[in-house]
């Protein structure tokens with residue numbers, strides 16, 4: 001089994017992977033030569049609202065993948081690889097992970113990773129002719145009783161179904177995996193002696209979040225710069241209530257404010273997550289800890305770029321691309337010093 005570090009070393013020389021990858025630096029290059037705007041396929045001419053046409057659409061979509069030889073990978077092959085990288089048993093009980101849309105025997109020549117499967121990303125998947133989308137955030141996360149064009153999720157799922165595009169999400173299984181998002185963040189922050197923050201009984205190396213030690217302690221601002229640099233974050237928020245010199249750090253990608261207490265109990269002076277509630281910031285103050293919020297998107301998106309590279313190594317017959325339409329809807333603008341008390 002290839003480890004995350006080896007994959008990062010290999011990725012620069014791989015011809016089967018379309019994205020040059022490192023945390024904080026990425027590029028997406030389409031080999032399809034299709035060009036054109038992602039939105040150009042949108043509109044009524046690209047949609048089918050006729051039930052009779054569904055079977056026809058599926059047939060056409062599946063034939064697009066044929067004729068490339070008997071060795072073409074299937075959705076099942078991709079699922080198997082993803083389950084090796086992020087065993088579904090690691091997912092939280094409330095999560096919705098695994099193959100969420102499509103047939104396991106569909107052929108796949110191109111897959112695309114993304115953080116969130118929005119309408120823009122779904123349109124991009126169709127435009128780029130991919131057969132499978134690996135999204136970190138699951139579709140159908142909340143149970144649905146109807147799928148219509150009245151909701152974004154309904155439109156996304158119908159578009160993908162009529163185009164024969166399968167969808168897989170590993171979500172919290174990938175957060176917690178041996179080479180998953182939190183492990184990657186911990187390594188890129190320069191932590192050593194890394195272990196799970198919420199370790200599993202019997203195997204403390206597995207579990208949610210990560211914590212570790214900076215071999216060479218860093219000043220708070222130096223550490224913030226490192227967090228922003230390795231993730232490519234445009235902005236970072238922080239609560240500077242812990243020691244000025246940072247040594248023991250815990251990490252929880254996404255919205256993991258609940259892990260702050262675990263980090264405190266484990267003796268960490270600093271906790272890094274994507275986003276947290278105001279009261280988590282207050283809690284950090286009262287616990288005398290540094291809290292760093294680098295944004296939900298920045299805390300998880302780089303790992304989806306890396307996942308495309310990893311899949312390109314593990315499934316060399318596939319084109320593995322990263323969504324170019326995946327984006328952080330939040331922007332920041334600073335108006336410092338205007339609020340009394342600041």
Ligand SMILES: [Zn+2]
Nearest residue numbers: 254255296300
């Ligand atoms: Zn997330």
